[in-house]
Each structure stands twice: as C-alpha cells, then as structure tokens.
Amino acid sequence: MKVAILGLGARGMMHSKIARSAGHTIEAVCDVQKERLVIAQNQLGVKKENCFLKADDFFAAGKLADIIVISTLDETHYDYTLRALTLGYDILLEKPIALKQNEIEEIAETAKRLNRKIGVCHVLRYTPFYQKIKELIDSGVIGKVMNINQTENVGYYHYAHSFVRGNWHNSEETCPMILAKCCHDLDLILWLTGKHCVKLSSFGSLDYFTxxxxxxxxxxxxxxxxxxxxxxxxxxxxxxxxxxxxxxxxxxxxxxxxxxxxxxxxxxxxxKCVFRTDNNVVDHQMVNLVLEDNVLAHLTMQAFSGEVYRRTQVCGTLGEINGVMEENRITLHLFGKEPQTFEIECDDGLSQHSGGDKLLFLDFLDCVEKDDKECKAEIDCAVESHLLAFAAEKSRLQNGETIVLRKEK
Ligand SMILES: NC(=O)c1ccc[n+]([C@@H]2O[C@H](COP(=O)([O-])OP(=O)(O)OC[C@H]3O[C@@H](n4cnc5c(N)ncnc54)[C@H](O)[C@@H]3O)[C@@H](O)[C@H]2O)c1
Structure with missing residues (x-):
C-alpha cells in the first residue's frame, strides 16, 4: 500500500519504518521542518516532488496515497483530519483525536458519512501485555470482573519535560492532562471490561510544580x-x-x-525552572468510574514516580490479575491456588509501546484492504474514552461532582 505521512516527527518516523518493514511504500510526506523532508527523501525513499513543507500544498496536490498517517501535534488534528477525509483518505490518526468534544464528534460523524475508516492510535490495546490480560478476562477464569485499578505513573523527568516545560504544559494551549496522557488508560478500562461508563467523578490539582x-x-x-x-x-x-x-x-x-x-x-x-513556568495542568489526578453492571474502575495519573510505567490490577469474583506493562509480566492469582506468572514476549524493535505500535499499524492497513474487517482501534470505540476524559476534567473543575453519562439499567 502507498502511505502518506503528515508530520514526520518521532511518531511519524516510527510509523514510516513500520510501514516499510512490512513492504509498504511511503509515497508522500508533509512536515514544516525542511530537515524532516531531507530525511523523507534519503531514508524513506520519498520523491522530492512528493515532499511538502506546507499542509495547504500537500492537500492541494490531491489524494497521493491509499492511506494517510496524521502524526502532527494535537492542535492540528481536527483541521487536517477533516481535510484528509474530504480528499477520500482512510486515516491512521494519532491520539488525541482532537482537542474539543464537538470537534471529536464532528470527525467521527464525517468519517461515517463519507464511509471512510479512521484508526486512532490507542496502541495499548494491541500490546501483547494487554492482549493477554483481555484474553484472561474473556476466558472467565477470574469470574465476573468487579474492579479495575489503573495507575499511570508519568515519571518525574517525563512529566517535567512534557507537562511542565514542553508541549502539553498548558491546557489553554492544548488540552487537559487527563486527555493528553490518559485517553489510553480510559480506553483500556472500557475495552478490557467491555462495558460503557455510567458515571464518574474526579479530583486532582497542580500542587508541586508551582x-x-x-x-x-x-x-x-x-x-x-x-x-x-x-x-x-x-x-x-x-x-x-x-x-x-x-x-x-x-x-x-x-x-x-x-x-x-x-x-x-x-x-x-x-x-526553564520547573517551578517558574506558565504550566497549569495537574500533577496528580484520580478518576472513579462506575461502569455498567456495577463494575468499578479507578484511574490514578501522577507525576511522582522514578520511572514511567503503567500498573494494572483486575479483580474478579474468582481471582485477580496484576501487571506492570513495561515489565511485560502478568500474575494471575486464582483464589486458593498458587499465583501463576506469564512472561510476555513483545520486542519487535520498532514500536515505542511494548509492541503495540506495529500491531496496530498492520491491523489498520489490513482493515483498509479488507473492507469488512473491523479495526480494534476504530474511531467509534476511541471516542468514548475521549468523552470520559472531558467528563473527568469537568468533574475535577467542579470539585469532584458526579457526572452522569448514561442511565443505569
Ligand atoms: N499514540 C501514542 O501513544 C502517542 C505517543 C506520543 C505522541 N502521540 C501523539 O502523536 C502526535 C505527534 O507526536 P510526536 O511525539 O511525534 O511529535 P513530534 O514533535 O516529534 O513530531 C511532530 C512533527 O510534526 C511536524 N509538524 C508540526 N506542525 C506541523 C504542521 N502544521 N504541518 C506539518 N507538519 C507539522 C513537526 O515538524 C514534527 O516533525 C501528537 O499528536 C502526540 O500527542 C501519540
């Protein structure tokens, strides 16, 4: 397949390498930095005439490839995704889908109306680690799922880089931290349980980096x-x-x-000094969710960890599952039995997320090729996680008020 890349930064480059490793061609690239276009020509074999410095010129050239990867920064996603849909592209879109609820809904509706596919890079669903947890839950070994506890440990140095000094430090310029960092985690909670969220509440603040x-x-x-x-x-x-x-x-x-x-x-x-910037996003936040069938979920996202890691605990009526994604090890403890450990293999040499990026990319391309196949990261599933992030932020700003999302049965 021919692939166009809009934004050849860290993510765009990784997607390009994955595409080429699977025999696909990078046909066109657009990036505002000249240097990135030199890389596109020298390392990815893109013809000079298909390298664009301006998005307007890129879109004016018409549909140049079978699919497009949109991996520019968050604030461009809304505009570029709508333009790419209009040109007839199927799209692999980096998260977040867009920065506002109405923009996200408009993108999803437009894709449906134009009958185009959008895969959202919720790559964690594809990691062998979370695939194994899902497989264990779906097998029924732990009985009915009662609780999920998800912790996103952002890491003190990573938090300082991205959320104090860097791209996502101010929600006025980009989006709330719970969307930027945790739409993945909220998506996992929905996907692992197979339930919708009925209501949620959230607390959190910026306390230390002031x-x-x-x-x-x-x-x-x-x-x-x-x-x-x-x-x-x-x-x-x-x-x-x-x-x-x-x-x-x-x-x-x-x-x-x-x-x-x-x-x-x-x-x-x-x-800049991390205590003297114009940052305003939280440095710790928690979200409590009530899902259908009274499944409870809790998400903590916080800056204060020595490393960057996600910890997941799934508690069922017959046993519990525990694991840290970056360790690629899962423990299954069925009540009254010895705990069992699963070591997860996932080093594909290309992905940035425990093997998830490559599997997502290839699955999306497969879904575009086979029209009737559903992609696991299809936009319709991804939208709910984003709406939960907006609801959590609303609750946090209203001192933890409960936000009701759907009627309890
Ligand atoms: N799926 C994930 O887990 C995950 C992880 C990290 C980042 N992301 C998302 O991926 C996207 C890209 O992140 P990144 O880390 O690769 O950033 P990056 O800064 O490394 O890359 C962005 C690239 O886009 C280019 N660019 C910026 N504005 C442009 C414009 N108007 N037109 C064309 N090119 C433009 C930049 O020059 C740069 O090369 C962001 O939306 C980010 O939130 C997703």
Whole structure:
C-alpha cells in the first residue's frame, strides 16, 4: 500500500519504518521542518516532488496515497483530519483525536458519512501485555470482573519535560492532562471490561510544580540557578541524559553539546525552572468510574514516580490479575491456588509501546484492504474514552461532582 505521512516527527518516523518493514511504500510526506523532508527523501525513499513543507500544498496536490498517517501535534488534528477525509483518505490518526468534544464528534460523524475508516492510535490495546490480560478476562477464569485499578505513573523527568516545560504544559494551549496522557488508560478500562461508563467523578490539582515550591536560591532558568546541583529537575542533567528530547533547528544534530546550546538560550522552554513556568495542568489526578453492571474502575495519573510505567490490577469474583506493562509480566492469582506468572514476549524493535505500535499499524492497513474487517482501534470505540476524559476534567473543575453519562439499567 502507498502511505502518506503528515508530520514526520518521532511518531511519524516510527510509523514510516513500520510501514516499510512490512513492504509498504511511503509515497508522500508533509512536515514544516525542511530537515524532516531531507530525511523523507534519503531514508524513506520519498520523491522530492512528493515532499511538502506546507499542509495547504500537500492537500492541494490531491489524494497521493491509499492511506494517510496524521502524526502532527494535537492542535492540528481536527483541521487536517477533516481535510484528509474530504480528499477520500482512510486515516491512521494519532491520539488525541482532537482537542474539543464537538470537534471529536464532528470527525467521527464525517468519517461515517463519507464511509471512510479512521484508526486512532490507542496502541495499548494491541500490546501483547494487554492482549493477554483481555484474553484472561474473556476466558472467565477470574469470574465476573468487579474492579479495575489503573495507575499511570508519568515519571518525574517525563512529566517535567512534557507537562511542565514542553508541549502539553498548558491546557489553554492544548488540552487537559487527563486527555493528553490518559485517553489510553480510559480506553483500556472500557475495552478490557467491555462495558460503557455510567458515571464518574474526579479530583486532582497542580500542587508541586508551582512557584511556592521553588527552592531557595533558584532562578527562572537552570542556567542561572544556584540550587540546580541539588535539583532532580535540573535541565542540564535531564537533557544530558536525553539529548534527543531537546528540539533542534533544521540541520543540527541531536547531540548533548547541541542540547546544552539550546538550554542556554533564554527563549528555550526546556531550560526553564520547573517551578517558574506558565504550566497549569495537574500533577496528580484520580478518576472513579462506575461502569455498567456495577463494575468499578479507578484511574490514578501522577507525576511522582522514578520511572514511567503503567500498573494494572483486575479483580474478579474468582481471582485477580496484576501487571506492570513495561515489565511485560502478568500474575494471575486464582483464589486458593498458587499465583501463576506469564512472561510476555513483545520486542519487535520498532514500536515505542511494548509492541503495540506495529500491531496496530498492520491491523489498520489490513482493515483498509479488507473492507469488512473491523479495526480494534476504530474511531467509534476511541471516542468514548475521549468523552470520559472531558467528563473527568469537568468533574475535577467542579470539585469532584458526579457526572452522569448514561442511565443505569
Ligand atoms: N499514540 C501514542 O501513544 C502517542 C505517543 C506520543 C505522541 N502521540 C501523539 O502523536 C502526535 C505527534 O507526536 P510526536 O511525539 O511525534 O511529535 P513530534 O514533535 O516529534 O513530531 C511532530 C512533527 O510534526 C511536524 N509538524 C508540526 N506542525 C506541523 C504542521 N502544521 N504541518 C506539518 N507538519 C507539522 C513537526 O515538524 C514534527 O516533525 C501528537 O499528536 C502526540 O500527542 C501519540
């Protein structure tokens, strides 16, 4: 199949490599950075005339491929998805679908009206880890599912990068953290149980990454900070360990030396003190959900963990399932029996999410090829998780008020 990529950043590049590894062709690329287009030509074999710097030119060229991957940043998804649908593309769309509830609903309705497929990159459904948990639940071994506890540990350094200094630090500019980070988790809760959500409530706040907690002697930028050697959020330490996380101008390599050069610039937001930015998204939040048949679910999302990991516990009437996705190990404890451990194999060498990205991509392409096959990440299923995120944010802002989503039977 011929694939067009809109946004050849981290995700776009990964999708491109997966597509090529499965024998598909990257036919066209659009990215606002010239350097990315050079990469498209040199590494992905895209013809120069099919590389576009402006989305307007890309869309004006008509439908150039069988499918399009939309992997630009969140705020462009709504506009680009509607334009791609109008041109007749089936779309693999990065999450979140869009930033507002009405935009998400409009995209889903438009896809239905135009009879086009949209797969949303809810890649966790495809990970061998969550596939195994789903298989165990569906087999009935743990009886009726009563509770799910899901914890999204964002990791102190990852949180500081993305949600204090970086792209998702301010909900006015992008979206609430519970949508940006946890539409995956909400989607998992719905998919694993096979239930809809009846009502939910949520609490959470931004408490730690505020000026009140700035250490004595600290400055607005790590460059000028006397306290930085004792600060775990010291940008010079975080990005020396992860130089590829600091954006570079066209043509510059992602080296430690270049990362430091960027941090030294007063306008660079990755060099800011984490206690002195214009961030407003929560640093810890919980959501309590009542699903159909009185299944209860709880989601905690928080910044304060040493590593980035998701922990899942599913409790049934006959046993419980526990696991941490990044460890790829699941424990099944049937009551009165010895716990059983499953080691999950998943290293495909390309995916960023425990093997989920590649399986999702290939499943979506298969569904486009075979018209009657349903993709597990079809937009209709994904929409509900996004609506739950908006409801959770509404509840949080109303001091935990219960939001009713559908009538209890
Ligand atoms: N499915 C997941 O689990 C998952 C994980 C990470 C990110 N994401 C989502 O994927 C998307 C991309 O994230 P990323 O980490 O690859 O970001 P990125 O910054 O690495 O890549 C975005 C690319 O889009 C390009 N771009 C920006 N504006 C553009 C425009 N108007 N037209 C064309 N190109 C444009 C940028 O130059 C960049 O190359 C985001 O929506 C993000 O939320 C999803």
């Amino acid at each position: 000026s009140a907690n700035q250490p004595n002697g600290a400055a607005d930028r790590c460059k000028d900070c006397k306290a930085r050697d004792n600060c775990v959020f010291n940008a010079y330490q975080i990005y020396t360990d992860r130089p590829t996380w600091v954006k570079q101008p066209d043509g510059e390599d992602y080296t430690v030396e270049n990362a430091i050069k960027q941090l030294d610039k007063n306008e660079n937001f990755y060099g």
